[in-house]
Amino acid sequence: MTASLPTHADRLLARSFANPSSVERVVRPDTLAIVEDEVMACRTCQRLVAWREQVAMDKRAAYRDWEYWGRGVPGFGDPHASVLVLGLAPAAHGANRTGRVFTGDRSGDWLFRAMHRAGFANQATSTAADDGLQLTGAWVTAAVKCAPPDNTPLPDERSRCAPFFERELTLLTDLVVVVCLGAFAYEAGCRHLGVRPRPKFGHGVEVPVPQGGLTMLCSFHPSQQNTFTGKLTEAMLDDIFTRAGTLRAQA
Numbered sequence: 178m179t180a181s182l183p184t185h186a187d188r189l190l191a192r193s194f195a196n197p198s199s200v201e202r203v204v205r206p207d208t209l210a211i212v213e214d215e216v217m218a219c220r221t222c223q224r225l226v227a228w229r230e231q232v233a234m235d236k237r238a239a240y241r242d243w244e245y246w247g248r249g250v251p252g253f254g255d256p257h258a259s260v261l262v263l264g265l266a267p268a269a270h271g272a273n274r275t276g277r278v279f280t281g282d283r284s285g286d287w288l289f290r291a292m293h294r295a296g297f298a299n300q301a302t303s304t305a306a307d308d309g310l311q312l313t314g315a316w317v318t319a320a321v322k323c324a325p326p327d328n329t330p331l332p333d334e335r336s337r338c339a340p341f342f343e344r345e346l347t348l349l350t351d352l353v354v355v356v357c358l359g360a361f362a363y364e365a366g367c368r369h370l371g372v373r374p375r376p377k378f379g380h381g382v383e384v385p386v387p388q389g390g391l392t393m394l395c396s397f398h399p400s401q402q403n404t405f406t407g408k409l410t411e412a413m414l415d416d417i418f419t420r421a422g423t424l425r426a427q428a
């Protein structure tokens with residue numbers, strides 16, 4: 178009988194949060210699971226650790242019965258992804274509450290509905306880490322793994338967190354497209370991928386990455402500010418994932 182693979186939710190529940198020792202790091206090849214463990218255990222940025230934990234204690238009234246995650250939020254999805262979806266950082270009452278990136282907030286509702294329509298997600302909703310969401314051909318992550326005050330990480334926090342995203346990029350060996358949700362994610366992606374000078378951000382803008390054959394594909398962020406005002410429509414987001422699928426097919 179074949180045992181089923183542990184899901185992201187299983188791992189969130191089952192892992193000890195101890196950092197691997199330096200000896201282990203030498204003898205064990207890096208894996209996405211190790212990155213996930215280390216993100217969940219990380220307490221490097223004092224300001225962000227204090228903020229994420231304060232938010233987890235205070236809670237939003239609508240979620241007062243939730244036990245907030247209140248830790249670093251790792252990426253999740255298909256280890257053989259050809260499409261990576263990049264945000265800037267977890268939302269205070271979204272991923273910082275549920276423990277899964279873009280899960281539990283309106284931006285995630287928009288994102289995963291679009292990914293479902295495009296065939297990258299098995300369901301259109303993303304409400305909790307154990308809601309059964311699975312991605313095929315896609316990986317979703319954030320450049321900074323902890324929720325920041327005002328959704329704005331400081332430059333030194335971005336720098337400290339950068340190695341986690343860089344390791345994801347290295348370990349996701351089948352990547353073809355990086356979909357950048359919003360200008361800040363695009364800036365972070367350009368920094369990590371060595372795109373200089375940086376072409377102007379705009380919805381649908383495509384930027385070839387000099388090394389690795391990747392294409393960065395820009396999208397307006399599915400924030401409420403953009404979706405309420407009609408700056409970003411569902412059709413526009415669909416166009417992004419249709420294009421990502423086309424780039425994947427052409428690779």
Ligand code: SF4
Pocket residue numbers: 216219220221222225226249321322323334337338
């Ligand atoms: S932002 Fe990144 S480096 Fe800073 S505490 Fe969170 S996981 Fe660690």
